[in-house]
Amino acid sequence: MKHIVKKFPGVDALKKVDFHLEAGEIVSLIGENGAGKSTLMSVIGGVYKPEEGEIFINGRHVTLDSPAVAKMNGIGYVHQEPTLVPNMTGTENLFLGQERTNRWQMTDSDYMKNEAKKILTQIGITFNPEKRVKDMNMVEKEAIEIAKAMLQSPRILILDEVTAPLDQIGVEHLFQVIRELKKSGIGIIFISHRLREIFQVSDRIVVLRDGNIAGTLDPGTSDQNDLIQLMIGPDSCINSVSCTSRVGDCGQELMQIKGLNCNGTRNKVDLVVHKNEIIGLAGLKGSGRSQLGMTLFGLANSHSGQIFMKGKPIRINSPSQAIAHGIGYIPKDRQHQGLALIRNIEENINITILKRLSGVLGVLKNSRLAQNTRELIEQLQIKTPTMSQLVNFLSGGNQQKVMIAKWLVMGLDLLIFDEPTRGVDVKSKADIHSLLIELRNQGMGIIVISSELPELLTVSDRIIVMNNGVISAQIHHQEATEERCLQCMHMSLEEVISIEETV
Numbered sequence: 001m002k003h004i005v006k007k008f009p010g011v012d013a014l015k016k017v018d019f020h021l022e023a024g025e026i027v028s029l030i031g032e033n034g035a036g037k038s039t040l041m042s043v044i045g046g047v048y049k050p051e052e053g054e055i056f057i058n059g060r061h062v063t064l065d066s067p068a069v070a071k072m073n074g075i076g077y078v079h080q081e082p083t084l085v086p087n088m089t090g091t092e093n094l095f096l097g098q099e100r101t102n103r104w105q106m107t108d109s110d111y112m113k114n115e116a117k118k119i120l121t122q123i124g125i126t127f128n129p130e131k132r133v134k135d136m137n138m139v140e141k142e143a144i145e146i147a148k149a150m151l152q153s154p155r156i157l158i159l160d161e162v163t164a165p166l167d168q169i170g171v172e173h174l175f176q177v178i179r180e181l182k183k184s185g186i187g188i189i190f191i192s193h194r195l196r197e198i199f200q201v202s203d204r205i206v207v208l209r210d211g212n213i214a215g216t217l218d219p220g221t222s223d224q225n226d227l228i229q230l231m232i233g234p235d236s237c238i239n240s241v242s243c244t245s246r247v248g249d250c251g252q253e254l255m256q257i258k259g260l261n262c263n264g265t266r267n268k269v270d271l272v273v274h275k276n277e278i279i280g281l282a283g284l285k286g287s288g289r290s291q292l293g294m295t296l297f298g299l300a301n302s303h304s305g306q307i308f309m310k311g312k313p314i315r316i317n318s319p320s321q322a323i324a325h326g327i328g329y330i331p332k333d334r335q336h337q338g339l340a341l342i343r344n345i346e347e348n349i350n351i352t353i354l355k356r357l358s359g360v361l362g363v364l365k366n367s368r369l370a371q372n373t374r375e376l377i378e379q380l381q382i383k384t385p386t387m388s389q390l391v392n393f394l395s396g397g398n399q400q401k402v403m404i405a406k407w408l409v410m411g412l413d414l415l416i417f418d419e420p421t422r423g424v425d426v427k428s429k430a431d432i433h434s435l436l437i438e439l440r441n442q443g444m445g446i447i448v449i450s451s452e453l454p455e456l457l458t459v460s461d462r463i464i465v466m467n468n469g470v471i472s473a474q475i476h477h478q479e480a481t482e483e484r485c486l487q488c489m490h491m492s493l494e495e496v497i498s499i500e501e502t503v
């Protein structure tokens with residue numbers, strides 16, 4: 001790939017990127033969220049057409065203007081987002097859209113079943129692909145995704161963050177698969193956030209930063225710290241904006257967590273959240289950060305340990321109990337968990353307090369509802385023609401604001417946000433950050449869970465790093481840097497355990 005340029009409205013996602021891959025080579029493509037990794041892969045995968053640049057395969061100039069053309073050119077692409085249909089079997093998913101027919105033009109299920117088994121054997125994972133995807137474990141689902149990409153016998157295989165949902169055993173299994181494919185001469189581009197593990201499989205590590213190639217590392221002669229340096233760059237000083245609008249120190253203790261164990265894992269979490277404090281929860285996917293957020297809102301299957309709110313021991317076994325104790329939660333998957341998309345803004349905002357607002361006979365006080373909504377639309381700067389606009393038609397940023405408004409009307413003490421600005425435009429992102437700090441200044445305690453370190457460094461009074469289900473570091477915002485956080489996020493399990501013992 002030569003001089004690839006790809007722009008989105010407001011973002012130059014790729015700025016003249018050069019990239020090459022040899023047959024039988026495993027290249028890890030590394031970079032922080034938003035660096036441009038998936039965009040670069042989408043360009044090879046025929047999903048995006050670059051504004052500038054050229055692509056050569058086996059020395060031949062190619063124009064990959066659709067995923068189908070990319071496939072014909074030998075590109076197999078396992079996307080970052082899952083693509084399988086849960087209610088169909090593994091085999092049905094493999095052949096979706098490319099079903100084979102026999103000579104009577106009937107679906108040839110025997111052929112497809114055999115072929116599915118053959119590919120899975122080839123990649124070294126044996127299980128029955130005739131079960132439905134929803135009954136498969138993570139490794140099996142990932143195997144079907146890879147098998148789907150392998151169906152066309154690609155020469156280049158792209159694996160975009162396939163390790164994220166896998167545990168240690170799953171990752172080792174996947175690495176075996178990758179090494180087998182390498183032997184057969186396939187070139188592999190491997191994208192992962194697991195910095196320690198990529199050193200085990202890569203022939204070469206390429207680092208992207210802000211749409212540029214930041215550098216290339218030889219895994220034999222470099223280590224994780226070299227990699228972190230390249231990812232964050234020489235002048236990463238995002239801490240600057242942080243506390244401009246932050247007023248005063250943190251207040252009294254709001255919530256205390258003692259020996260909390262979520263869902264029977266070996267972890268025990270101790271944590272204090274104060275009034276006027278934003279806590280940033282950092283960690284890789286699967287480190288336990290989202291699990292902790294869900295547990296504090298009564299969404300975990302089971303937990304043990306103690307939780308105190310303003311000094312009083314409380315139980316949180318359901319969201320309604322959490323809300324009764326003044327705790328709110330905004331999930332990362334707001335489309336599916338948080339908003340009624342086919343309802344209007346007013347209904348969404350007030351849904352949680354309808355009971356409180358109904359009069360003696362259960363009649364809704366419409367004027368109160370409307371007043372509430374008007375005030376919040378103004379406070380949060382929600383861009384909408386009217387408050388009866390269906391939430392479905394709002395932009396991601398404005399949907400997120402409606403979600404926040406819905407919780408603010410309840411006057412809670414503690415809000416937990418999982419990925420508050422995922423998929424949100426730059427302006428709304430800044431709005432949401434200022435809003436978080438404003439709420440903090442008004443006395444709320446806030447827990448922000450985020451995959452974006454710059455975001456955490458911007459809003460947090462204190463950053464808590466989770467790793468393997470335990471807290472591996474607590475860093476005050478003045479001492480917090482991306483480098484420090486990344487190091488704690490990527491510690492090995494042994495290092496985490498030794499920290500746990502010394503604490």
Ligand SMILES: Nc1ncnc2c1ncn2[C@@H]1O[C@H](COP(=O)(O)OP(=O)(O)O)[C@@H](O)[C@H]1O
Pocket residue numbers: 008009011012013031032033034035036037038039040
């Ligand atoms: N479809 C899109 N529309 C607008 N902006 C996008 C789109 N896809 C990616 N971007 C932006 O391009 C940049 C690179 O994103 P991406 O390639 O997904 O990064 P990575 O995979 O390294 O996390 C980010 O700023 C992202 O917000």
Ligand SMILES: [Mg+2]
Pocket residue numbers: 037038039080
């Ligand atoms: Mg990506």
